[in-house]
Amino acid sequence: MAVDRMLPTSEAHDLLALTRDLADKELRPRAADHERDETFPEGLFPLLGEAGLLGLPYPEEQGGGGQPYEVYLQVLEELGAAWAAVAVATSVHGLSCFPLATFGTPEQQERWLPDMLGGTLLGAYSLSEPQAGSDAAALSCKAVRDGDHYRISGTKAWITNGGTADFYSTFLRTGEGSKGVTCFLVPRDLEGLSFGKPEDKMGLRAIPTASATYDDALLDADRRLGAEGQGLPIAFAALDSGRLGIAAVAVGLAQGALDDAVAYAKERTTFGRKIIDHQGLGFLLADMAAAVDSARATYLDAARRRDAGRPYGRQASVAKLVATDAAMKVTTDAVQVLGGYGYTRDFPLERYMREAKIMQIFEGTNQIQRLVIARGLAAG
Structure with a gap:
């Protein structure tokens, strides 16, 4: 629809x-x-x-x-x-x-x-590491200045488009503490950079998620973005926008599941009536529609704040939290609408349900979003 x-x-x-x-x-x-x-x-x-x-x-x-x-x-x-x-x-x-x-x-x-x-080059965002996911300040993959280059050693993890992308906006340790992280633009063909086998994921299987290993890789210093030590502010500013992207995708996924569930409910009959005309099913579909519309409103509110140049970080976290939780619930309920058919691979609903789960996890888990929202409230 x-x-x-x-x-x-x-x-x-x-x-x-x-x-x-x-x-x-x-x-x-x-x-x-x-x-x-x-x-x-x-x-x-x-x-x-x-x-x-x-x-x-x-x-x-x-x-x-x-x-x-x-x-x-x-x-x-x-x-x-x-x-x-x-x-x-x-x-x-x-x-x-x-x-x-x-x-x-x-x-x-x-x-x-x-x-x-x-669109000539496809990009990837490389922040996480095996032991540094939500805690970005714990990054250990390092870049050491060497004349007109940086020598990079260590491992990055959970890279969407990993091994396929042409460039990687990568955050590496160049000093101590939270002010010791720097952003670099790394090309895929950098000597000393290799990618692991793509993760065997529950969903989103067509797009690889992979780790990257730097083995004393030599990167030109002119590929540093911003100043040394500015990496985490750059990363967090980017993530505010990225969370809105994931919120929008989650709403699209939920809308697709709702559309398929409604189409099925209009065709399937039980006890002489279309199942959408049974109040129990009709109310379930109504709740699904309300969840989709509400989630869309949250990401649009945050986006309009961003477009107006107003602060939107808390609203981005709200949108990501609300939209991805809604996608998980709506896709699960869509499977329920189709009954046994929803549990089979003859229909795409089971795939939608698997795809929704990761959206509650990446770009900052929904538990992290709650932490960001709470901190914003505490700060006034």
Whole structure:
């Protein structure tokens, strides 16, 4: 079911129509096979780049689409309703462009941003480590200055697009404590950089999640983004935006599950009536619709604050928490609507349910979101 959207311009309406058409023709027909076979959708991200969907929230003078964040997030939602893994990878790509677009020098931006925002290069965001997930200040993978280079040693973990992406916005230890982390733009072909076997995941199987190992890798110093020690502020600023991306994808996934459940409930009959006309099922579907609409409202509120230049960090955490919890509940209830059929792989609902789970975990677990929200309340 097409969502009745309130969009700021006619250009935004056209953009959403283009996205929906692309999702129907290029994403939905391929999703089930790639997810089952755990194969990367070769050629799809260049296609998204050609359509202008990979750099939407960045300024046109940088090679982006110059769109408000509220429009960009609704594009992600449309992609998420068709194929969650591709939508997540698209969100992560946008997240990985943030450090260069926001903290890079004009020379760095001119050199790398056009290909990143235009879809020639696919990006990844590399913050987590095996022993440093939610506690980003505990990073140990290090970069040591060596003349015009940095020597990098250690391991990074849980990298979406890992091994497939062309560049990695990577956070490495260059000093002590929370002020000893620095951001770098690392190319995939860096000598001494290797990637592990992709994780065997519950869902989002078409997009690899892998670890990266640096074995005395020598990186040009001009690939440092921002000043030494500025890494964690860059990382956390990026994550505020990234959490909104995941919130939007989660809403898309939930909307897709709701649409499939409603379509089934309109066709399936019991006791001489369509099951949607039985109050018990009708009320369940109504609660699912309310959860989807409420979650969408939270991410749009945060996005509009961001577009207006107002603080939005707490609202981003609220959106990520509310939207991903809603996606988990709605996809679970959608399986229930289909009964035994929902538990089979003949229908996509079981996949939606598996995909929803990770959204409560990455970009900061929902327990971390509650911590961020509580700290914001305490700070007044």
